[in-house]
Amino acid sequence: MTRESISSIATALVVGGGIGGMATAISLAERGVRVDLIDLDPDWRVYGAGITITGPTLRAYRRLGLLDEIKQAGAITTKTRLYRYDGTLMQVLDEPVIEEGLPATGGIMRPVLHRIMQTRVKALDIPVRLGVTVTALESDDQGVDATFSDGSTGRYDLVIGADSVFSAVRELAFPHMAPAQPTGQGCWRISIRKPPGLSESEFFLGTDTPCGITACSPDNVYMWMLTAHEERERFMDEEELYTTLKELLAPFGGNAGWIRDNMTREDWINYRPLAAALQPRPWSSGRVVLLGDAVHATTPHLASGAGMAVESAIVLAEELAAADSVGKALAAYEERRFDRCRFIIESSIGIGRLQMEHRPPQEHAALLETALARLNEPF
Template sequence: MTEQAPITAITSALIVGGGIGGMAAAIDLAARGVAVTLIDLDPEWRVYGAGITITGPTLRAYQRLGMVEDIAREGAIVAGSSMFLFNGMHLRDLDEPPIEEGLPATGGIMRPVLHHLMQQRVAAAGVSVRLGVTVDSLANRNGGVDVTFSDGTSGRYDLVIGADSVRSRVRELAFPHMGEAERTGQGCWRVSMKKPPTLERGEMFFGHRYMVGITRCGEDRIYLWLLTPHEDTGERLEGEALATQMKTHLADFGGNAGWVRDTMTAEDWVNYRPLAAKIQPRPWSDGRIVLLGDAVHATTPHLASGAGIAVESALVLGEELARAATAEAALMAYEERRYERCRDVVETSVAIGAAQLAGRPGEEIGGIMGAALHRLAGPF
């Protein structure tokens, strides 16, 4: 991690939520000399999930944290992706040049592996971590925030950062003008398993009412995602029934998508969840309390950018705190820099999903995706 400009506007910060955005903020602020406490409601600080696609902009954000080599070692770095018709017929290869010199193009990693790598960085940064606890009350007072925790203890911090996911407790307590993320009408099926023998790059399958993609996440690991109209029954299925339903949805697919269908079992990690998204209305801060990540810009996976914009938001927050004379000025500048970019990601992702539900041509959907990814390659 490169040397960071020190922060003088605050000396202490509480980060609520130990996910990707919260850990990125903890690593960055600690490197800038802030005494950071990070709390997470899960007493074991676990993460569940399949793989995660690491786009060029996301790799750029992780480069600022000094973690690209970690991701390359524990995940998979590839030069681009391949496009197929749903029946497995190859359409074309897309080479994706790096968005910065010396930066890999794209890749993937298993989410639990990435979580563990970031936990190691949090520990190395000297961050104080408390588990099995959240916040019960927050009160701005005299240039700080008085906090009461769910275990009855209390504390005072110069800044409180709510990075506690789409169902944010901090948002609920401090931002009554905001609301819950809204379902988009699509659901996402995922399976994590061994890699098909012939797969080397990411793959996407078009021309079907369902959209499918495969991401390499390690030497011999992949995850496959499948987007369908939302199914209430999917949320209630488990084990063999869940895997069987996913296989049914993949019945028409060939190539490596067909190989996954024929090879996957209930012993692999199989999951279904409805998709929800929301760009929360401004302001994103109240006094010395601020939100980042899914708490304020929850998105769907269509641009593979949810994790990336969370890390970006953490980095921008640190930059503005180092630049500003007061925390309040920094939070305003952070919001100004982040709102439009995050709104673009959320609204474009939802628009892609709506186009898929409406059966729009693949070329049209690909054009929306390509234009958005080009915008994301710009500076943040």
């Protein structure tokens, strides 16, 4: 696919080597920008189980040129089944195909997705520096002077902060913003072999601890569960994670019950509290701009965090290619992204609130269906 070249900038620094940062680096480099990518992790790793890839997220990855690799390495489905927690089928949601030739929905293991993106970054000869972040940013009308944590410096036409919900770039350049706020829920995840009867994505509702299962390959799935978050004096160890999740799954039937009965201590289990934030405008300060969790961090209720980050990366590159000045491009990027990100975050938090208020599962399903329909709209 031919990309319109960018003439408004020649060089860019992308801070953060996760999904949003890599998507940004790829989008800019393919349009002729000389990109440096840095990440604080010296091994450029990713932790996590699987990731649900909805139709809108698949659409964004197709625009990025990575759809075929994701289809080959992941799992594609066409429906989502909604169950009561005891395994009683409530509703089957047909996932619409939002573009010709685009799969409806699917899943992939997060480390596999990162390797696919890392391979593209390397193929584009994008320099990657690991184990460093930025410690100072000085922006003027022509560019940004960056100081790095290893004492080195560099000057760039644009700096993009895609460095997670704990963004160092946000801390340095955006004093009007604040850290993401806890939502009151926590998320459990487990990676495990695929239950024999699973054919589509599944949600289990009608309890204080809703959960869902997503196929990530022909043989593997991940399951998530949402619970009210309780502050603890220390992190749970592997044994506590295993026994607690098994207890939480006690009332469940269907494939969620199968996972409870077949999970082992060797399966990867994780728990983390949820936080979200739509940061106030402006999202740029001079020639420094934010995207991804650094500026629009959401919860997993709509499986849209990765998709939002990739969309933002594509939109930023498109606006830089279309505008005759960096200022106009950053304003247009923000204008295109703000309301869509707000809707996704507010809807995700709203679904979580329904769960914490013990609302009927039909209300969850209705809000979920409305939100997914809005997500299918062009970005």
